[in-house]
Amino acid sequence: MAPIGKIYCYPNNPRVFKILIAAQYNELEVEVAEFELGTDNKKPEYLAKFHNEKVPAFESTEGNIYLNESGAIAYYVASQKEGTQLLGKDKTETSQVLQYILFAENEITPHANTWVNPILGITSYNKAAHSQAVDGLKKSLGVLEKVLLNKTYLIGERITLADIAVSTSLYLPFKLVLDAEFRKNHQNLSRWYITLINQPAFKKVLGEITLAEVAVAYTHSLPPSPLNLEEWKRVYSNNDTRPTAITWFWEHFDPAGYSIWRVDYKYNEELTKVFMSSNLIGGFFNRLERARKYAFGSLVVLGEDNANSISGYFVIRGQEIPEEVSDAADFESYNFQKVDHTDATVKSSFEDFIAWDGHLDGKKFADAFEETIMSASNSLQKDVSIAYFGPEGSYTHQVAIEKFGDSVSYSPQSTINDVFDSVEKGLVTYGIVPFENSTFGSVIATLDRFITCKTQIFAETYFQVYSHPQGFGQCQKYLDTHLKGVQRVDAMSTSKAAEIAASEPYSAAIASIVCAELYGLNILEKDIQDAKINITRFFILGSSSDIPSDDDKTFILFTVDHRKPEALCDALNSFKSQHVNLIKIDSRPSLQRLWHYVFFIELQGHKEDEEVRNALSKLKECCLDIKILGSYPSQRPEITDIIRHLVQNKNYIIYGSWLCRRGELERCDEWQSQKPLKKYLTETPKINDFKKQNCEKCRNNLISSFRLYKQQSKKLDVIPNDKKPNIEIFVNLTWNNHYRVFGDWKCQNCSNRWRSAHTYISLQKFIEKTPGKRLSQDHFYMQQCRRCFNTSLILNYNPIVPNLGIYDNDKPHIIGLCAKCMSGKYCVDAYRD
Structure with a gap:
């Protein structure tokens, strides 16, 4: 059989598969030309036929048809046989076939390519694009899962070009990333796909396909490298850094398989104590556990107390920062910059940092961490010992490790008094005790001991927790609702409660996840605290x-x-x-x-x-x-820590206010600012600048506070003027100044209902802003649901009597205005009140 035409494309392009499979079903032959991408598609004769460099391209045997776009070529091939079922049995089904071809090209292929191309080394990895692609592809496949619930094929009872186009767009995803766990949760889609790839026409083009058991990650797909990172870590740990380890590293370093990155802490001006700076590094490395296989890092504290900084180098597998590194909570607090290892200055600096000697900008190395052992080698802390309240695994123990690292000795104490005694008697260097909790208030035992103690408070620290030694009080609502008749027995701490529960088969404890793992307990329920943001403050006790x-x-x-x-x-x-x-x-x-x-x-x-x-x-x-x-x-986290932890989230607005310390006396003006969080952090050289403003009137320092407002993830639909409601607001100016407008909303999608405080505005101002005294302000009636972000429904538009907070039913109001169609009728009966 003579070919009906010729395809120009590089080998094994999944976009060509649907063309060749369609030819198999129609018993047609299509020639695949030998083709070199980047050369043949730039030749004048190619451009004369197809007018651009895109592939695949199709030329008919007669030489009178030239096509680009794989979907169009597949449609042409499918139409070349009389009576074919590939395009459906009638015009309706043909339209549906086109629908799925476009669905594959627009809703599947772009997301699939963004996900798998970095794995194949075609494009570089970008975390934001990757996350968006994964979500987008899974959303599209969720649509197919529902469509295939009661269907064998997408259209009718036979395989059509719709099945061919959609399935071939999933060729690489099913081989690489749509693993067994995904297929378990998408059984309809998986059944359909497996049915197709086992058809003879599919097998002749695709061959045998092995489905992914575990999703391939970007870092797993990198080409082999002669540098074994684990071997380097062993050499580094077991030998003198100079000259043995450094010599070994440069002899084995593979610039094609690895890259070197200079790392600098962004907020060095906030650092105080050397040991606290070391704790920051220790915490960062603890959260880099997933990156052990792909990165080696050495970070160093330079300088001295109240004048130190953090810098260092990372050796990373590949040429981009993998998700295992960038996903760490502290990542955004550091600047990562790829450097040239052939630069003599860079090479010398790198050697200094991994050897933990030398200096930078006049600051000597004070302390260092490296990823292999994940602990400090701080000579300043060789003799440091810490007493903490509670057995191993308590929150105080976790705070101690967070602040002092693994290189000090720890002494658990049964009571808070024992911690004070250990410090006063000189048995330990420091003691750590809980002082207050944001939900339950001060820790009474700590306050009482301060009355007679001889110790001094050396530092404070904050720790976000989901339980506490005062666990019953912090979980009161949950216990009263779900365990009302259960006996409650006090324990010395939550960790002690977990220890007891491990030995008593019919008991349970309120404790941390760390305690559950430590004592082998099953977690029955998480996050049972009354307040979701629950922070405990601890004092570090010392002799001065x-x-x-x-x-x-x-x-x-x-x-x-x-x-x-x-x-x-x-x-x-x-x-x-x-x-x-x-x-x-x-x-x-x-x-x-x-x-x-x-x-x-x-x-x-x-x-x-x-x-x-x-x-x-x-x-x-x-x-x-x-x-x-x-x-x-001061270590209050409300400003410095929370802002930094939220820096990755670009959907926040920061709103700050300052009040003069002498404001009660002199009524100095309040200063306010509102700008996007990312822009604010970019423009503000020091986070402390947010805390330290000066009053314009008396020049005294101001007391600061701030709030973060989360922006909507979707923009409100803009309604054309001719579609806006034409509703008169019958008011008279004698009562305009005495009423306010308050709106009730109900989501049309999830039935979430709420009142929005930011519509609580002066009625007169609202009318003045509304041309012709008509309800036409988008922001008033076009709200978004806080749960699902869909357009919401106004239920009530009422004037409210100030100070009394009641509706004046004698005044006219509108009820049941649909935000979707702008009529007084609901679009969906299910959402009627």
Whole structure:
């Protein structure tokens, strides 16, 4: 049989498969020309026929038909046999065939290529594009899964070009990334695909296809390299770095299979203590566990306390940063820059950093970490020991490891008092105790011991938790709802509770996931805390306080003569007169006599600051007793940490406000800013600039706060003017200034219902902004559901009486306005109220 035409394309192009399979079904022959991409498609004779360099291209035997686009070529081949079923049995089915060809080309192939091409080395890997492609492809395949629920083929009872086009677009995904787990959850799609690829016409073109058991990752697909990263790590760990390990590395380094990256911490100006900087590195490496096979890193702390920085180098498999590295929570806090290993300066610097010697910008190496052993080799910490509250696995234990790393010795203590005793007796260098929880308040045992302790607060730290030694209180709602009749037994800590539950078969514990793993417990329920954001603050105890920094706190206790009128007011006035900001006030019984109390105050500033020193001097004049428990750098995470952790999320708006410390006295103006988070961080050289503004009136430092508003992931549909509702608002100006507008919404997609506070605006202003006194403002009636982001439905448009918060039903209002069709009728009956 003579060929009906010739295809020009490089070998094994999945786009050509559908053309060849269609030819098999129609018993036609199509010649595949020998072709070299990048050469043949640039020749004048090729361009004269097809007018561009795209492949595949088709030329008929007669030489009078020239086609580009694989879908068009496949359609042409499918139509060349009289009575073929490939295009359906009638015009309706032919239209459906075209629908699926376009579906494959627009909704499957682009996502599939973005996912698998980096694996094949065709394109470079991009995390954002990869994630979007995976989600997009799975969404499209979810559509096919539903279509094939009650069908053998996509159209009718026979294989059509629709099946051929869609299945061949999935050729590489099913071979590489749509693994056994995916096929288990998409049984209709998998059954259909396996049926097709086992047809003789498919087998003749595709051969035997082995489906992926485990999805291939980008890093798995890199070509072999003579440098064995695991062997390098062993050489590095077991030999002197200079000259043995360094010589071995350069002898075996493969620039084609590996790349070297300079790494610098973005926020060095915020670093204070060397050991705290080391903790940042330790935490980063702990979260790089998945990258062990693909990366080797050495990061170093340079400098000294209150003047240090973090820098280093990573050796990474491949020429791009793999997801296993970029997905780490701390990744965005570091600058990664690929460097040229042949540059003598770079080579020397790299050797210094992996050898942990030398200096940078006048700063000597103070501490270092490398990915192989994941722990510090800090000579400054050789004799450091830490006492913490609770058995192994407690949150205090986790905080200790987070702050001090693995190179120090740890001593678990049964009670909070034991931690204080260990520090006071010199048995340990530091102690760590919980101080307060954002949900349940202060830890009473810690406050009580401060009354008699001889230790000083050396530092503070925050830790986000989902339970706590005060676990019952933090999970009260869940326990009352689901375990109302179950006996509750207090334990010393959540980790102790987990230890007990492991030995008693009919008991359970409120504890952390770490405790569950440590004691071999099954996790019955996660996230049962009343508040989803649950942060505990810990104090690090030592024999002395820290030296002043740019942002400190001081914690004190004092007692007053309760018999003297206004004694407590006089004490507090000591701080007011010196403009010292009080952050926290607590009280506890003094145990000296009935109804006599000790007051605890945490204030902003260091005890050596002039304002604080003057305030404390005045306080001594009106108090029976005063005790300074310590000054320490502020580690509040609300601004510095949370902003940094959210830096990867581009869908946030930051809104900051500042109030002068003397604002209550002088009513200094409030300063506000609103801009996209990414832009703000780019324009702000130091995160602390957000915390430290100056009042324009008195030049004093301001107290700052901020909120993050999440932007909608989809834009609101813009409705043409001629489609907007024509609804009169019958009002009279005598009551315009006394009413506000409040809207109720209900989602048309998921039935989520809510009220939106940002529509709570002055009715007069709303009318003034609305031309012709008509309801035509997009932002008022076109809301999005916070759950599914679909266009939502206005249920009520009512004026509300200020201060009373009630509707005035004597005034006209609109009920049931559909945001989809702008009529008073609901589009879907299921959403009627």
